[in-house]
Amino acid sequence: xxxxxDVKNIKSLEHKKFRAEKxxxxxxxxxxxxxLLDRFSCILLIATQNWLDSNKKxxxxxxxxxxxxxxxxxxxxxxxxxxLAIFRxxxxxxxxxxxxxxxxxxxxxxxxxxxxxxxxxxxxDWFGIKDVxxxxxxxxxxxxxxxxxxxxxxxxxxxxxxxxxxxxKELSYDIPVYGTFLEGEIIYDARLSANxxxxxxxxxxxxxxEIKQSVTHxxxxxxxxxxxxxxxxxxxxxxxxxxxxxxxxxxx
Amino acid sequence: xxxxxDVKNIKSLEHKKFRAEKxxxxxxxxxxxxxLLDRFSCILLIATQNWLDSNKKxxxxxxxxxxxxxxxxxxxxxxxxxxLAIFRxxxxxxxxxxxxxxxxxxxxxxxxxxxxxxxxxxxxDWFGIKDVxxxxxxxxxxxxxxxxxxxxxxxxxxxxxxxxxxxxKELSYDIPVYGTFLEGEIIYDARLSANxxxxxxxxxxxxxxEIKQSVTHxxxxxxxxxxxxxxxxxxxxxxxxxxxxxxxxxxx
Numbered sequence: 273x274x275x276x277x278d279v280k281n282i283k284s285l286e287h288k289k290f291r292a293e294k295x296x297x298x299x300x301x302x303x304x305x306x307x308l309l310d311r312f313s314c315i316l317l318i319a320t321q322n323w324l325d326s327n328k329k330x331x332x333x334x335x336x337x338x339x340x341x342x343x344x345x346x347x348x349x350x351x352x353x354x355x356l357a358i359f360r361x362x363x364x365x366x367x368x369x370x371x372x373x374x375x376x377x378x379x380x381x382x383x384x385x386x387x388x389x390x391x392x393x394x395x396x397d398w399f400g401i402k403d404v405x406x407x408x409x410x411x412x413x414x415x416x417x418x419x420x421x422x423x424x425x426x427x428x429x430x431x432x433x434x435x436x437x438x439x440x441k442e443l444s445y446d447i448p449v450y451g452t453f454l455e456g457e458i459i460y461d462a463r464l465s466a467n468x469x470x471x472x473x474x475x476x477x478x479x480x481x482e483i484k485q486s487v488t489h490x491x492x493x494x495x496x497x498x499x500x501x502x503x504x505x506x507x508x509x510x511x512x513x514x515x516x517x518x519x520x521x522x523x524x
Numbered sequence: 525x526x527x528x529x530d531v532k533n534i535k536s537l538e539h540k541k542f543r544a545e546k547x548x549x550x551x552x553x554x555x556x557x558x559x560l561l562d563r564f565s566c567i568l569l570i571a572t573q574n575w576l577d578s579n580k581k582x583x584x585x586x587x588x589x590x591x592x593x594x595x596x597x598x599x600x601x602x603x604x605x606x607x608l609a610i611f612r613x614x615x616x617x618x619x620x621x622x623x624x625x626x627x628x629x630x631x632x633x634x635x636x637x638x639x640x641x642x643x644x645x646x647x648x649d650w651f652g653i654k655d656v657x658x659x660x661x662x663x664x665x666x667x668x669x670x671x672x673x674x675x676x677x678x679x680x681x682x683x684x685x686x687x688x689x690x691x692x693k694e695l696s697y698d699i700p701v702y703g704t705f706l707e708g709e710i711i712y713d714a715r716l717s718a719n720x721x722x723x724x725x726x727x728x729x730x731x732x733x734e735i736k737q738s739v740t741h742x743x744x745x746x747x748x749x750x751x752x753x754x755x756x757x758x759x760x761x762x763x764x765x766x767x768x769x770x771x772x773x774x775x776x
Contacts, residue, residue, distance in 0.1 A: 428754065517766045
């Protein structure tokens with residue numbers, strides 16, 4: 273059975289402050305929870321008896337069968353699912369300068385919308401990008417909406433929060449740093465490397481001036497037909513998708 | 525001044541039923557409203573005096589200066605903006621079979637999330653796709669969240685609701701119909717035409733079986749490295765972006 277305290281604990285994890293204090297986050301939904309169980313340690317899993325009956329091999333510190341109503345009551349989402357779990361936020365340090373030596377890395381410079389962030393993690397997973405570095409002002413990947421948008425990709429992609437300006441300054445001179453700008457080279461014509469950093473900027477303001485200075489390769493996703501009247505820009509997750517697809521398309 | 529009735533009218537337009545009955549929709553935010561004023565007829569525009577002072581050339585059947593608080597009260601969004609407008613939903617018929625003869629067209633087969641839909645319209649605009657046909661079960665583009673996600677692209681892209689199965693059946697045999705499937709040809713290697721229909725499916729279920737039968741060219745966006753463990757699929761707006769970028773990249 274779920275105590276009042278359990279529900280209170282779950283609800284508190286809607287807020288970044290409590291997630292940080294407790295080092296815990298909530299994930300919901302069959303696919304997401306099953307995938308995250310592979311990677312994160314789970315301190316409480318609540319599910320309908322039905323779900324538990326068809327998922328017997330799960331392991332968690334505590335498992336509770338609850339009614340659909342209890343689940344709905346505990347859920348942080350508008351559309352409650354048949355399973356909800358509390359996981360520990362992993363603590364691990366990673367250095368952008370080391371990882372970008374031999375891997376392609378995404379760096380998010382103040383991406384604010386949790387849905388965009390989650391969607392970016394999901395597509396990073398698709399394109400084999402194992403590490404995403406986020407500025408501290410970027411949305412929290414452990415926000416329930418962000419977790420849901422990842423669709424379980426968090427089990428394969430590591431998300432690191434860092435002083436991004438500093439991390440980029442520390443990169444060795446031979447590591448390419450890519451970003452998209454209106455004045456960039458058409459991405460379809462550009463030489464794209466198998467390692468380095470792809471910076472994606474904030475939804476409204478793009479890449480911050482200080483980080484822009486460190487970009488060694490400016491890219492541009494042209495609209496079609498080029499120069500026709502169109503939107504001012506693409507959504508950041510959309511732009512990230514097109515950029516990642518271009519980096520990977522030639523290296524199948 | 526805004527009457528109680530005005531606010532009630534605005535609030536009613538949060539619901540599809542009332543939008544359909546009244547033939548009206550609401551848009552909010554500087555950029556979106558300004559762009560939509562170019563294309564749609566506006567029956568009421570409310571804005572702060574500040575906004576009106578710096579946007580003198582707008583035309584609407586009725587314009588009201590209101591306080592930020594009044595705007596907040598009337599807004600359908602979580603983050604109210606400094607301008608809100610009620611527009612007429614255009615009534616016009618368009619035939620997929622005619623438009624797809626000489627243009628590239630997107631067809632949405634039950635895309636359910638208004639944010640995904642709006643994002644798709646915005647990227648269609650970027651890639652010069654002027655017409656998007658939606659099945660009747662697709663989210664309503666005049667939903668406030670969808671309108672916002674388009675970022676004004678609705679002023680350049682026409683969205684048509686239709687019996688999609690029927691419309692696709694009526695296509696002439698020489699019109700290519702594309703869709704993405706796990707068993708499709710790698711999109712990076714495929715020959716892609718300058719006209720035809722690109723079908724994008726529902727978030728959970730993909731393309732409906734009946735429509736799948738009409739697909740003449742099955743495409744696949746490979747993950748990287750191919751065959752590595754990854755997410756089951758890409759978000760529908762993300763997949764649409766990559767497909768559209770591929771169709772246009774060779775024809776700049």
